[in-house]
Amino acid sequence: MKIGLIGTGWIGEEHVKRLTGTISGAEVVAVSDIDAERAAAVAAIAGARVVDGAEKLVDDPEVEAVVVTSWGPAHAEQVLACIAAGKPVFCEKPLTTEAADGLRVIEAEQAHGKRLVQVGFMRRYDPGYRQMKAVLDAGGVGAPLMAHCVHRNPDSPESYHSDKPMVDTAVHEIDALRWLLGEEFTSAQVIVPRSTANRFPDLVDPQILLLETASGVRVDVEVFVNCRYGYDIQCEVVGETGTVRLPDPAAPLVRSGGRASYAVVQDFPSRFADAFDVELQAWVDSVRAGAPAGPSAWDGYAATVVTNAAVEARRTGAVVPIDLPERPAFYREGAP
């Protein structure tokens, strides 16, 4: 499958390396970025062409499928261009930063009549999250009542402002919990503790997101993106008869100097390397077999409706109701 990739930044480069060196059945033939130097450097990794402009890349006759790894606000128009061209597209999270744009994407895809979009919610491919899902689906802890989540990054750049903890970061937990619990969220509230001194001025950090699902499950998500000590992802679901907790990545326990310790992972590329590999291989395989089968444009849209409510909740201090329309039949299990 001949792939064109838009956005050759951090994760764009990671995915080009992955698609070139690890994933079978695919090759990156063209890349595009508003930063021509970045595009040329990343194109060289794959021996790909640089195409000047995202629209041109989508319409390039050699490109059979597209990977979108540009900035979040650019995703909507790029994914819509892929749908207009009838080309399958893997779009990194978030599908869109604004819910209204997500609605345009699901409407365009339904009008096309066949699934074309997959969203990069890679946690669904992480072995630990999959083990949790298997326990929950088997009723291993009874009916879920609560979930406690932690999403900590060691630091964040100056461009990372106060909406991003919800739009860019908690969006992972929002999708993972929708998937683990099998239901949608109905309200969001954001609590703001004292902020850390280790942050840029335009950022409120940490933030605590409180969500409620349709059946009354309560979920809390601590987002702390300047925690300094490492990249730490935690998740525990509490049910009527037990709890299930996301395992930490396996690491050797070292006993030395009077202490027993193990290292904490430092960044997301290492924490989720296996999940990214499995995710992209599954995307390539499913597209070659006819249509993408992973997280859909509906999942991307539903998550953005929640992040937008969470941003409003932080700004107003209110409990914000989440007004998600009914899931269209097109996006139900077994639909095209």
Ligand SMILES: NC(=O)c1ccc[n+]([C@@H]2O[C@H](COP(=O)([O-])OP(=O)(O)OC[C@H]3O[C@@H](n4cnc5c(N)ncnc54)[C@H](O)[C@@H]3O)[C@@H](O)[C@H]2O)c1
């Ligand atoms: N799944 C994950 O865990 C994960 C991890 C990191 C990033 N991401 C997502 O991937 C996306 C990119 O993140 P990043 O960390 O690589 O950011 P980045 O800033 O390193 O890279 C973004 C690139 O997109 C380019 N770009 C911006 N607008 C463009 C446009 N209109 N057309 C073409 N190129 C454009 C920029 O020049 C830059 O090179 C974001 O949506 C982010 O949320 C996901």
Ligand SMILES: O[C@H]1[C@H](O)[C@@H](O)[C@H](O)[C@@H](O)[C@H]1O
């Ligand atoms: O784009 C990144 C990425 O999604 C990481 O997985 C997350 O931990 C960061 O907070 C976010 O900025």
